[in-house]
Amino acid sequence: MFDLIIKGGCLVGIDGTTLGTIGIKSNKIVLISKDEGNLSAKEVIDASGKLIFPGMIDCHVHLNEPGFEWREDILHGTRSAAAGGITTIIDMPLQNTPSPITAENFRAKARLLNDKAYVDFALWGGFIDNNLGHLNDLYGQGAASLKVFLGPVSSDYSPLDLGLLRAGLQQAAKLGIRIGIHCEDISIIRQEESNAQKEGRNNIADYLNSRPVIAEILAVTNVIELAKETKAKVHICHVSHPDVAEVIKKAKAAGLDVTAETCSHYLIFNDDIFKEKGPLFKCAPPIRSEKEREQLWAYVLDGTLDCLASDHSPCAPAEKEKGLSDIWQAWTGISGLQTTFQIMFNEMYHKRKLNPALLAKVLSYNPSRVFGLYPRKGALRLGSDADLVIVNPETPWNVESGDLFYKNPISAFVGTQGKGIVEKTIIRGEIVFDQGIFKVNEGFGIFINPRMM
Numbered sequence: 001m002f003d004l005i006i007k008g009g010c011l012v013g014i015d016g017t018t019l020g021t022i023g024i025k026s027n028k029i030v031l032i033s034k035d036e037g038n039l040s041a042k043e044v045i046d047a048s049g050k051l052i053f054p055g056m057i058d059c060h061v062h063l064n065e066p067g068f069e070w071r072e073d074i075l076h077g078t079r080s081a082a083a084g085g086i087t088t089i090i091d092m093p094l095q096n097t098p099s100p101i102t103a104e105n106f107r108a109k110a111r112l113l114n115d116k117a118y119v120d121f122a123l124w125g126g127f128i129d130n131n132l133g134h135l136n137d138l139y140g141q142g143a144a145s146l147k148v149f150l151g152p153v154s155s156d157y158s159p160l161d162l163g164l165l166r167a168g169l170q171q172a173a174k175l176g177i178r179i180g181i182h183c184e185d186i187s188i189i190r191q192e193e194s195n196a197q198k199e200g201r202n203n204i205a206d207y208l209n210s211r212p213v214i215a216e217i218l219a220v221t222n223v224i225e226l227a228k229e230t231k232a233k234v235h236i237c238h239v240s241h242p243d244v245a246e247v248i249k250k251a252k253a254a255g256l257d258v259t260a261e262t263c264s265h266y267l268i269f270n271d272d273i274f275k276e277k278g279p280l281f282k283c284a285p286p287i288r289s290e291k292e293r294e295q296l297w298a299y300v301l302d303g304t305l306d307c308l309a310s311d312h313s314p315c316a317p318a319e320k321e322k323g324l325s326d327i328w329q330a331w332t333g334i335s336g337l338q339t340t341f342q343i344m345f346n347e348m349y350h351k352r353k354l355n356p357a358l359l360a361k362v363l364s365y366n367p368s369r370v371f372g373l374y375p376r377k378g379a380l381r382l383g384s385d386a387d388l389v390i391v392n393p394e395t396p397w398n399v400e401s402g403d404l405f406y407k408n409p410i411s412a413f414v415g416t417q418g419k420g421i422v423e424k425t426i427i428r429g430e431i432v433f434d435q436g437i438f439k440v441n442e443g444f445g446i447f448i449n450p451r452m453m
């Protein structure tokens with residue numbers, strides 16, 4: 001007797017799709033079969049005409065609790081995740097007060113999410129300019145990775161210089177933990193930024209000019225050289241430009257354990273849209289040109305960019321509105337947690353006619369592997385958590401503010417259109433989200449500790 005059977009759907013694996021039935025018992029996938037047979041279960045879902053994906057993992061999310069709940073909080077953020085087919089988030093250490101830069105803060109944050117989250121979660125630990133001595137402890141607490149900034153960062157966090165990053169990578173190599181890095185060279189940005197500000201230049205073109213791709217290339221090159229020397233595993237966050245991806249591709253070909261992610265905004269928007277539509281599209285690294293946007297796709301297809309993430313970086317509306325008259329004042333970040341899957345599904349499946357297996361790879365299997373959550377998460381596989389997303393591939397959608405479950409339902413993605421929506425999100429065999437309705441209570445989500453796989 002199964003707890004739940006899902007029959008008649010098209011199962012999306014990392015190698016392709018197949019029609020089949022999934023049987024779930026005690027939170028796990030216990031049957032994957034090509035025929036329906038004579039199975040009995042407490043509940044049966046007929047998924048005919050639907051696609052069944054492994055639960056998506058968003059490896060780069062900023063929920064902002066504790067400390068900055070007016071931007072986003074755990075309740076709103078994780079409900080948005082569930083509605084968007086994200087069954088596990090990996091939450092960033094900023095903006096948080098206190099930030100999980102010590103074991104104590106890390107445990108407190110995990111407890112908070114444990115009490116409130118609608119989806120499962122893993123956590124990034126913070127690596128800033130004064131906690132080198134805490135990295136071992138953060139590893140011990142189950143940090144999925146440690147987050148480093150080489151570029152400018154908001155005042156509650158601090159960027160690292162290369163010396164400190166190198167010392168951290170030496171430790172990380174011994175522990176086997178991956179360090180994830182926001183790669184933009186701070187000195188290049190500061191130079192351009194301060195020139196523009198001194199001269200009173202404050203429009204979007206000035207902002208774009210202050211974040212040239214060379215800043216990203218230099219930072220990634222430095223990180224890769226340090227990874228080579230220290231033999232540490234590194235993850236390059238939010239790659240925005242094909243030339244950066246090319247540097248990563250070469251490092252991978254040379255055998256280094258370098259992984260990378262990009263975000264849907266770099267794959268569907270260009271800098272003309274940013275200039276036309278304004279501060280909602282301000283993020284870092286910035287959105288690049290149309291030609292570069294299209295070229296970036298090649299690196300998703302060839303596997304250089306392992307993961308797709310939202311870099312969900314929310315704010316209050318006033319924090320974007322300030323940028324209408326002065327772009328430097330606008331919040332830097334885009335909210336995308338709820339829409340990443342549907343936008344990428346539309347792009348890949350409908351527009352580019354790609355096999356949905358690629359989506360299962362970049363949004364589920366690869367992030368699970370990269371951040372140590374495999375084999376519990378990230379695959380339609382016997383023995384894995386029954387995290388599943390049932391998608392109606394043909395339902396049209398139009399992202400409207402009123403559909404977003406964020407604390408602040410504003411996003412650069414409002415107004416985008418496409419086809420294919422998440423009908424049901426299932427986590428550990430429980431239906432969490434069902435056609436607009438949340439079926440579990442806050443605190444359903446649990447902490448996933450990569451040290452305990």
Ligand SMILES: [Zn+2]
Pocket residue numbers: 060062092311313
């Ligand atoms: Zn981020």
